[in-house]
Amino acid sequence: MGGFSLWHILIFALIVLLLFGGNRFSNMMKDVAKGLKGFKEGLSEDDKPAEQPRQIPPQPQQPIDITPNRTAEPTQAPPASGDDQSRP
Numbered sequence: 001m002g003g004f005s006l007w008h009i010l011i012f013a014l015i016v017l018l019l020f021g022g023n024r025f026s027n028m029m030k031d032v033a034k035g036l037k038g039f040k041e042g043l044s045e046d047d048k049p050a051e052q053p054r055q056i057p058p059q060p061q062q063p064i065d066i067t068p069n070r071t072a073e074p075t076q077a078p079p080a081s082g083d084d085q086s087r088p
Contacts, residue, residue, distance in 0.1 A: 017025060 020028070
């Protein structure tokens with residue numbers, strides 16, 4: 001008496017089908033199936049060994065010039081405004 005029988009499940013399925021319509025219900029089930037498939041693929045990717053990244057051949061090292069550029073003029077700070085100094 002307390003459990004669902006086949007008739008209860010069929011009536012419930014019919015009500016759901018009437019509320020959502022056949023097309024919308026089938027689209028929802030397709031989305032659920034795609035989600036489950038993606039979930040299973042994600043789990044199976046964890047089991048596979050990681051692929052080795054492609055090795056890039058080393059580039060020849062060029063010396064870095066660290067001497068300062070003496071031809072450029074040194075930058076100077078802007079002059080301070082006289083407003084702060086003129087007040088007593």
